Amino acid sequence: EVQLVESGGALVKPGTSLRLSCQASGFTFNEAWMTWVRQAPGKGPEWVARISLHRDGGATDYAAPVKGRFTISRDDSKSTLYLQMNSLQTEDTAVYYCTTYLRGYLESWGHGTLVTVSP
């Protein structure tokens, strides 16, 4: 059974940094493209970032609102996905989900971790 467990969410002030982690199990992590998706309170999901396989160069892509501030990375030896978030803004407040990714669809989702950015 695929399991994705996010951690690292917290209440932080604007301008600070936070790193999210996603521990994966139940599938071959190093053969899976992965993404981060966020969902602000009362809003729909918003794609945040994507990372390809290590053997494909670990290419990354980002949504416009986070480009230059967020960095997605992976450690295949630990089956763990990361999201480094810098210069956090109040608009970044959301539940952050780790998901598998294939041809544009997100099959498996974690339960999410809440990030609250507030003065």
Place this chain on the structure above:
Amino acid sequence: QSALTQPPSASGSPGQSVTISCTGTSSDIGGYNYVSWYQQHPGKVPKLIIYEVTKRPSGVPDRFSGSKSGNTASLTVSGLQAEDEADYYCSSYAGRSVVFGGGTKLAVL
């Protein structure tokens, strides 16, 4: 404003069929056969119910079906059941990104 446009609400009675539309552009829906749909019950994690326009993951009832014409995709729920009441989100591959719709709240009257 979401990249893909969905009606904010839809409704139907038990046993009826309801279709939810999702309109994008030639850079997303119209350019690829990679449209997906997600169902989300209150307080729950989104669940994939349709991928690659028409395919259903294992375990998703065949009451759920998807289609696409040009820049518009559609999700049809046939034989509505009470448990189908939820928010539904469309999504599309868009090259180097993924875009979502704003969501449709489906009410089963």
